[in-house]
Amino acid sequence: xxxxxxxxxxxxxxxxxxxxxxxxxxxxxxxxxxxxxxxxxxxxxxxxxxxxxxxxxxxxxxxxxxxxxxxxxxxxxxxxxxxxxxxxxxxxxxxxxxxxxxxxxxxxxxxxxxxxxxxxxxxxxxxxxxxxxxxxxxxxxxxxxxxxxxxxxxxxxxxxxxxxxxxxxxxxxxxxx
Numbered sequence: 393x394x395x396x397x398x399x400x401x402x403x404x405x406x407x408x409x410x411x412x413x414x415x416x417x418x419x420x421x422x423x424x425x426x427x428x429x430x431x432x433x434x435x436x437x438x439x440x441x442x443x444x445x446x447x448x449x450x451x452x453x454x455x456x457x458x459x460x461x462x463x464x465x466x467x468x469x470x471x472x473x474x475x476x477x478x479x480x481x482x483x484x485x486x487x488x489x490x491x492x493x494x495x496x497x498x499x500x501x502x503x504x505x506x507x508x509x510x511x512x513x514x515x516x517x518x519x520x521x522x523x524x525x526x527x528x529x530x531x532x533x534x535x536x537x538x539x540x541x542x543x544x545x546x547x548x549x550x551x552x553x554x555x556x557x558x559x560x561x562x563x564x565x566x567x568x569x
Contacts, residue, residue, distance in 0.1 A: 420436040420450050420453075420540070420543050420544070420545050421436075421545075422468065422469055422484065422545065423467070423469055424436050424437040424438075425450065425467070425468045425469070425540065425545075426447065426465050426466060426467055426468065427465070427466045427468060427471075427536075428447075428459075428463050428464070428465055429463065429464040429465075429466070433449045433450065433451065433539060434449070434450050434468070434536055434539050434540065435447040435448065435449055435450065435459075436448055436449075436450050436453065436543075438453065438456055441458070443458065443460065444458055444459050444460045445458075445459050446458055446459070447459045450539060450540065450543040450545075451539065451542060451543055468483060468484075468536070469482075469483075469484065471483040473486065473520055473525060474520065474521040474524040474525055475519050475520060475521055476518075476519060476520070476521050479519075481517075481519050481520055483533070484547070485519070486517045486519075486520065486533065487537055487540070487547040488547045488548070489516060489517055490516060490517075490537060490547070491546060491547035491548065493516055495541075495546075496541040496542075497541075498512075498534060498537060498538065499512070500512045500534055501534060501535075501538065502531040502532070502534050502535040502538075503531075504531075504534070506527045509527065509530050509531065509534070510522050510527070510530065513525075513530055
């Protein structure tokens with residue numbers, strides 16, 4: 393069951409999207425990271441209002457802006473990439489592989505030559521069909537990875553659905569009746 397608390401400020405109700413850390417800083421959450429078409433940096437949703445969402449750059453969470461419905465917005469969690477065998481690959485899955493191999497610092501950057509960049513993706517993300525992905529998109533993925541890790545986001549592998557179900561079943565079996 394989902395329970396949300398509303399925050400009332402100046403007569404408006406806000407649904408908080410992030411929780412503050414102990415040092416009162418905001419850490420972005422994967423589900424709230426967005427890409428605005430034509431903008432150079434990733435943004436995070438900090439609150440939802442009746443008129444839209446309040447966003448901030450992930451590297452400057454204090455610089456907030458109200459975003460209406462006029463701009464083209466993409467949630468990073470919804471991005472799928474061309475995979476081999478006609479299977480789509482989630483962007484998060486690619487970032488999890490990068491995190492497992494390199495953690496914060498990738499050996500490439502968004503200015504890396506095309507051949508070297510494609511070789512990096514073929515070696516470290518073999519599930520991708522790199523030939524079908526534009527070079528500019530590969531560069532954007534690398535740039536985003538650096539922005540996200542610099543903002544404090546990490547990509548440990550998510551537990552599979554089967555593992556989550558097993559954990560839930562084990563918890564319910566251990567509860568006293």
